[in-house]
Amino acid sequence: MTRILLLGGTTEANLMAEAIAKAGLAGVYSYAGRTEAPMGQPIHMRVGGFGGVEGLRAYLGAESISHVIDATHPFAAQMSTNAVAACKAEGIPLIALERAPWTPGEGDRWTQVADIPAAVAALAGPEKRVFLAIGRQHIDAFASQPKHDYLLRLVDAPTGTLPLPRAKVVVARGPFDLPGDMALMRAHGTEVVVAKNAGGKGAVAKIAAARALGLPVLMIERPLLPPRLVAQGVPAVMAWLNG
Numbered sequence: 001m002t003r004i005l006l007l008g009g010t011t012e013a014n015l016m017a018e019a020i021a022k023a024g025l026a027g028v029y030s031y032a033g034r035t036e037a038p039m040g041q042p043i044h045m046r047v048g049g050f051g052g053v054e055g056l057r058a059y060l061g062a063e064s065i066s067h068v069i070d071a072t073h074p075f076a077a078q079m080s081t082n083a084v085a086a087c088k089a090e091g092i093p094l095i096a097l098e099r100a101p102w103t104p105g106e107g108d109r110w111t112q113v114a115d116i117p118a119a120v121a122a123l124a125g126p127e128k129r130v131f132l133a134i135g136r137q138h139i140d141a142f143a144s145q146p147k148h149d150y151l152l153r154l155v156d157a158p159t160g161t162l163p164l165p166r167a168k169v170v171v172a173r174g175p176f177d178l179p180g181d182m183a184l185m186r187a188h189g190t191e192v193v194v195a196k197n198a199g200g201k202g203a204v205a206k207i208a209a210a211r212a213l214g215l216p217v218l219m220i221e222r223p224l225l226p227p228r229l230v231a232q233g234v235p236a237v238m239a240w241l242n243g
């Protein structure tokens, strides 16, 4: 009896959930609970952490999960690491549904940095108008560079005061588009974009907008993940499920 745990929170996970529902397979879509109102899904949903590797192992057993699909965001490194450990310990097959990273092309002015602290360090120097498009969880790291004029794009309105004295907030949930991001960056007078190399289509608009506007991008590279079976698309995952 196939019972799938789909670790979600991305565009790819949403496409995967549709394929699971269409195939009439039993599956659970799992959100971390980062946002106030996560999108509905065509399969059963659960929201919230599992409680580390041990909590995930207990969940896999209690729910008689037969397959785990990790379709989380490339920067959700802790979840992906826990999934590898828990599935290995429980002897449950795991596959990761990944999207290729973006690569710089003609007209791109990227500075690739290893991680968030390196992006903060790269912002030393004269004050700038910065589009900080990395979400909410790592804004605090940029408090050590308070002089910049930040534009923040968040999924939910911030609660409490922001750690940046000069920050303008836009509350918006992707996927985003090129005209919208060009207009947003022009209105803000953006001089540099800070982005995670998420890959995929949902967050790429700001990268294309930076290229069109001739702006530099501080591109944060993906965290390293433990080795695991990887698929680049939904059909490959469906083939693995039916394998």
Ligand code: 3Y8
Residues within 6 Å of the ligand: 008, 009, 010, 011, 012, 014, 030, 031, 032, 033, 034, 035, 036, 037, 038, 039, 073, 133, 134, 135, 136, 137, 138, 153, 154, 155, 156, 173, 174, 175, 176, 195, 196, 198, 200, 201, 202, 203, 206
């Ligand atoms: C809760 C689920 C879909 C899936 C939408 C994708 C695309 C739009 C673009 C910018 C960059 C950012 C952020 C972003 C994008 C998709 C996808 C993607 C980037 C939702 C969602 C959840 C989250 C969590 C949220 C993080 C934040 C990151 C905003 C739902 C809408 C910056 C990543 O407030 C918070 O705590 C937000 C946290 C993790 C990164 C961060 O560190 O703050 N995503 N995003 C998931 C959960 O609870 O498990 O609410 O419906 C999903 C999506 N966000 O087609 O519907 O697939 O990547 N998400 C980044 O890529 O840099 C925005 O502004 O240009």
Ligand code: NAP
Residues within 6 Å of the ligand: 007, 008, 009, 010, 030, 031, 032, 033, 034, 047, 048, 049, 050, 051, 052, 053, 055, 056, 071, 072, 073, 075, 076, 077, 078, 079, 080, 082, 135, 137, 196
């Ligand atoms: P993370 O740092 O890798 O995970 C931290 C903890 O959050 C995990 O150990 C786990 O808690 C819980 N968690 C994460 N994803 C979960 C999921 N899908 N279901 C249940 N619990 C989950 O994760 P993150 O970077 O905060 O990402 C959280 C969610 O947002 C994921 O669904 C991810 O796909 C989505 N997302 C993230 C980004 C990003 O930039 N990071 C971008 C777009 C979407 P326990 O240890 O208690 O199990």
